Amino acid sequence: MLKTKKNTFDVDAVRAEFPVLDQKVYGKKQLIYFDSAASSQKPKSVADAVAHYYLYEHANIHRGVHFLSQQATDQYEKVRKKTRDFINAAYDEEIIFTSGTTDGINLVAATFDRAYIQPGDEVIVSGMEHHSNLVPWQMMCERSGAVLKFVPVSDSGEFVFDAYEKLLNSKTKLVAVSHVSNTLGTINPVKNIISKAHDFGAKVLIDGAQSVPHLKVDVRDLDCDFYAFSAHKMYGPTGVGVLYGKKEILNEMPPYRGGGEMIKTVTLEKSTYNGLPHKFEAGTPNIAGVIGLGAAIDFMLRDYVKGAEEHEHEVLQYCEEQLRRHFNEIKIIGEAPEKTGGVSFLLGDLHHYDVGVLLDRLGVAVRTGHHCTEPLMTRFGITGTVRASFGMYNTKDEVDVFIDGLKHAERMLS
Amino acid sequence: MSEINKIQDEIIEEFDLFDDWMDKYEHIIEFAKDVPQISEELKNDSNLVKGCQSKVWLAPEKKGEKLYFNADSDAVITRGIVGLLIRILSGRSPKEIAQADLYALERIGLKEHLSPNRANGLVSMVNMMKSYAQATA
Known part of the structure; x- marks a missing residue:
C-alpha cells in the first residue's frame, strides 16, 4: 500500500510531547539526550495511556466475564491488530507480545531447534550482533549440537555479503541478523540476506530493536520468518516487546513457557496447548505495557511525525x-x-x-x-x-x- | 583521629575549593598525572579488576605490618580516583583498611563513581582492597 508521502514533520511539536527534554541537569546544564539507542524517551501520550489504564481500566484479561476484564481484553487485542498493521504482518496471531527484543529472540532460541534443528546443522549470525542476538544462539547450538557460523564485518562496519553467501549451504537452518547495528548504525541489506537464506531453505530472524524506531518495517515485503523488537526503543514503555513469526513456523514450534493462558486442557499428568498467539504468552502479560505500545504506535503515525x-x-x-x-x-x-x-x-x-x-x-x-x-x-x-x-x-x-x-x-x- | 580519616578530611578540604564540577574533574585529571605509574608487568590479568568500561589493575604488597597498593587504570578519571583511594588506604595496617569508612568520595560529590551503575571497576577495587586487608589482618 503506497501512500503519497508528504513530509509534515515538526520537531517543535514533537519536542513538546517530551517534557523530560525540557530540564536542566546538575543545576544549570540543559539536558541533551543522545542515548535513544539504549532507550528512547516517552511522549506524554504514552505515559497518559498507561496511567489511564491503571487508574480507570485495569483488570486481568482473557478469562474474565466482567465489564473491566472484557474491556481490557478488547484493548489488549486491539493493540495486537495495530501492531500487525504497523509492521504489515498477515495475521493477528503472528504478533506475540514479549518482554522485549531479548525475550523474543530467546523464545525462538529456546523452541526453534526442537522443531527444526538436527545435530550438525548450522546457524549463521553476523559479527556485529548485540549479545542478545548471539548468546541465545550459542545456548541453542550447545543444546542441539548445531554449529554457529559468523559473517565477518568489514573495516567500514558492513556485513560482508560475499562471505555470507559462502557460508550458506543445505545444513544452514537459521540466519539471525540485526536490521540495524546498535553500535555502528549500519543498516544491513536484510532483504537480500533473507532471500539468499531462503534459497537454501533456511529461516531468518531479524533483530529489529534498532530499526523499528527509525525505519518503516514491512515484514511481508522483507519476507523474514521472525522479527523481534522492543517498545521502549520506539517511544513505548519498558518491559514489552513484539516477536513477529510466520504462522506456519510458530505453529510448528513447541511452547516456550508453561503456565496460565497458554493451555487448552490440563490434567495432572498432561496438558494440551492453546493455539497462537496464546501458546507463547504464558501468565498474565504486561497489559499496561501493551496498551502503552499501542499509544507509541499511534504517536509514530501522527502527522507531525511523518x-x-x-x-x-x-x-x-x-x-x-x-x-x-x-x-x-x-x-x-x-x-x-x-x-x-x-x-x-x-x-x-x-x-x-x-x-x-x-x-x-x-x-x-x-x-x-x-x-x-x-x-x-x-x-x-x-x-x-x-x-x-x-x-x-x-x-x-x-x-x-x-x-x-x-x-x-x-x-x-x- | 585515624590516619585514614585525616587524609580523607584533607581531600574533602582540597575539593571544597572548587565550586564548579569541571574544576573538580580538572583536579582529578591533574591528580591522575601524579599517580606513580605501575610497571607493565603488574598490569597482568591476575591483577585486573574487571569493570565494564575502564580497566583497573590492583597490586597489593605487604611490607612489615603495613599493606601497600599499586594501582592504575586505562581511563584518566578512574586513574585519578584510584589515586585518591591509594592516598587514603595505602601504607596503613590491614585492620585499619578493613574497617575504613570511605566517606570522602561521597563528600566531594564523586559517590556515583562508586555506584555499581558506573561499572568502572572502582567498587570491585575497593572490595578487593578490603578483602586483601582482611586476609592479611
Missing part, C-alpha cells in the same frame, strides 16, 4: 560532518553508506569513559563502552566507543552543544 526518518538522517549526517570538521583525531567506528540511529567514535587515544563522564557533567547524555557487542569491539581492536544516538526529538542545535562539550572534554583530557 518524515521523522529524514529529520533523523539529517541530524546524524550533520553530527558526523561536525565531528570530522572539528576534530583531527576523530575516528568514526562504522562508516557504512547506509546508516541510521547514531554514531560511534573515538577521539584520538582518549578513553571513552573519560569522554562520557565529562560530557555528562556538561549535560550531554551519551553511552560509552562496548554497547553489548564485545566481539565487534575485538574486531576493531578497541575496548569501547562513545556513542551518540538520536531520536526524532534531537536537533542540529543540540549537536552543536555536544560538539562544544566534546572540545571542552578534549582540552581537559589532553
